[in-house]
Amino acid sequence: MRNTHGKLNFLGSAPHNTVANATYERLRHDIIFGKLKPGAKLKLETLKDEYAASVSTLRETLNRLTSEGFVSAAEQRGFFVSPVSAADLNEIANLRILLECYALEESLQNGDDDWEADVAGAYHKLSSTEAVIKNGNDADIETWKEYDWQFHLSLIRACNSTNLLGLHATLFGKYLRYQILVLTYRGEVARQEHKALFEAAIARDANAATKLLTQHIMNGLTHTLEYM
Amino acid sequence: MRNTHGKLNFLGSAPHNTVANATYERLRHDIIFGKLKPGAKLKLETLKDEYAASVSTLRETLNRLTSEGFVSAAEQRGFFVSPVSAADLNEIANLRILLECYALEESLQNGDDDWEADVAGAYHKLSSTEAVIKNGNDADIETWKEYDWQFHLSLIRACNSTNLLGLHATLFGKYLRYQILVLTYRGEVARQEHKALFEAAIARDANAATKLLTQHIMNGLTHTLEYM
DNA sequence: ACACCATATATTCTCAAAAATTTCATATAA
DNA sequence: TTATATGAAATTTTTGAGAATATATGGTGT
Numbered sequence: 001m002r003n004t005h006g007k008l009n010f011l012g013s014a015p016h017n018t019v020a021n022a023t024y025e026r027l028r029h030d031i032i033f034g035k036l037k038p039g040a041k042l043k044l045e046t047l048k049d050e051y052a053a054s055v056s057t058l059r060e061t062l063n064r065l066t067s068e069g070f071v072s073a074a075e076q077r078g079f080f081v082s083p084v085s086a087a088d089l090n091e092i093a094n095l096r097i098l099l100e101c102y103a104l105e106e107s108l109q110n111g112d113d114d115w116e117a118d119v120a121g122a123y124h125k126l127s128s129t130e131a132v133i134k135n136g137n138d139a140d141i142e143t144w145k146e147y148d149w150q151f152h153l154s155l156i157r158a159c160n161s162t163n164l165l166g167l168h169a170t171l172f173g174k175y176l177r178y179q180i181l182v183l184t185y186r187g188e189v190a191r192q193e194h195k196a197l198f199e200a201a202i203a204r205d206a207n208a209a210t211k212l213l214t215q216h217i218m219n220g221l222t223h224t225l226e227y228m
Numbered sequence: 229m230r231n232t233h234g235k236l237n238f239l240g241s242a243p244h245n246t247v248a249n250a251t252y253e254r255l256r257h258d259i260i261f262g263k264l265k266p267g268a269k270l271k272l273e274t275l276k277d278e279y280a281a282s283v284s285t286l287r288e289t290l291n292r293l294t295s296e297g298f299v300s301a302a303e304q305r306g307f308f309v310s311p312v313s314a315a316d317l318n319e320i321a322n323l324r325i326l327l328e329c330y331a332l333e334e335s336l337q338n339g340d341d342d343w344e345a346d347v348a349g350a351y352h353k354l355s356s357t358e359a360v361i362k363n364g365n366d367a368d369i370e371t372w373k374e375y376d377w378q379f380h381l382s383l384i385r386a387c388n389s390t391n392l393l394g395l396h397a398t399l400f401g402k403y404l405r406y407q408i409l410v411l412t413y414r415g416e417v418a419r420q421e422h423k424a425l426f427e428a429a430i431a432r433d434a435n436a437a438t439k440l441l442t443q444h445i446m447n448g449l450t451h452t453l454e455y456m
Numbered sequence: 457a458c459a460c461c462a463t464a465t466a467t468t469c470t471c472a473a474a475a476a477t478t479t480c481a482t483a484t485a486a
Numbered sequence: 487t488t489a490t491a492t493g494a495a496a497t498t499t500t501t502g503a504g505a506a507t508a509t510a511t512g513g514t515g516t
Contacts, residue, residue: 022246054471056284060291067295075245091389102326136432282501304507
């Protein structure tokens with residue numbers, strides 16, 4: 001095992017053994033889903049009540065989140081939710097394209113039958129959900145985004161690079177925060193993009209797949225920028 | 229300011245205000261430079277004596293290092309220095325090529341006169357040091373690696389992406405750990421590679437520069453793998 | 457010898473309070 | 487008024503100790 005910090009499921013509730021891990025998951029979720037607003041001060045005393053954890057435990061998780069970029073820290077002045085900006089979103093989208101396309105190429109080369117089955121399964125879950133949610137409520141959107149994540153992850157999982165998958169997971173989370181921030185519906189377009197991407201991947205057409213993926217991310221970027 | 233975790237200098241001793249930051253820098257340094265061996269258990273009680281910090285403070289820094297990948301953690305079983313492997317080194321080298329070449333291209337497009345002067349200064353420091361160190365002792369190697377880092381950083385600094393620079397810095401540190409691990413001399417070859425890279429960068433020849441950078445990293449990779 | 461269980465030791469995880477630092481409000485002087 | 491100094495309150499940082507968990511030890515039965 002590489003470390004305890006790697007999350008098996010992206011948004012959901014893993015078997016939280018330690019208080020620190022549970023707090024980490026909750027804080028991360030609350031930042032991504034906007035319950036903790038960008039730029040908001042994260043006072044330890046307040047967090048203590050809200051998350052039922054001691055100062056030390058909270059500082060552990062805040063340090064983790066700072067390393068990942070969800071939280072910012074100022075020496076002797078505590079922690080605050082990392083701010084958002086169009087420039088930051090641009091950086092993240094471009095990095096996601098760079099890493100995810102590279103991972104996708106590798107994955108298309110290496111993926112075996114198990115991988116293909118995994119992709120098909122993830123796509124099935126995603127597309128069924130997308131078919132149902134036409135103008136979703138918040139609860140639906142969360143499961144939709146979970147399946148969206150699992151689909152994208154399944155595509156690149158065979159890239160044979162733990163380091164790459166780790167970096168990508170963090171990046172995906174940051175990108176997701178911006179999507180949730182504007183929270184306007186792009187479901188029908190995204191649905192078609194996912195379909196095309198899925199088909200190109202199964203056909204092992206790396207060229208088409210990376211182009212579709214780039215478009216998929218770029219479309220999301222411009223859409224999000226529009227509503228920011 | 230983005231956060232307190234971003235390091236101004238890579239290996240050196242920044243103005244350490246807090247105990248946590250000082251401990252973080254020292255631990256990171258000791259892992260990269262092999263004082264803490266790959267796979268070694270990081271017992272809190274032992275670290276407490278060695279680094280003169282309390283358990284909670286240590287756990288903060290260990291969590292940071294875990295997020296960055298220098299330390300691994302197992303639930304309820306504590307922390308240990310992340311192991312090394314040929315596969316891991318391969319991943320890191322390839323990711324470094326991917327990110328650093330992309331950053332270099334952006335930087336060559338955006339870099340202004342100040343950037344050029346910065347690159348020239350960093351190259352000057354590096355090449356003077358390389359000229360002196362023929363078969364260096366450990367102290368020399370550390371400054372050499374510091375200047376090596378500053379040169380590579382200067383090249384990509386104008387890439388206009390804080391996120392990219394952050395990811396690259398972590399990756400560079402991991403790559404460096406492997407170089408220190410084998411610690412055999414590749415100075416003369418590296419010296420020529422740096423020279424060619426510098427000249428291509430100043431000439432704004434993105435194509436040549438990225439090729440040279442890729443070769444530079446790949447050569448380091450094969451050299452390191454050979455002695456592992 | 458080997459597996460299994462109880463007990464003791466070692467280690468991690470969590471907490472609450474003390475120490476250090478910043479922030480805020482008020483007063484004083486230029 | 488503006489700036490600077492002073493003291494109180496709020497906040498962060500750091501510590502050491504207790505609770506929870508894992509590991510090692512030794513005994514018992516087969």
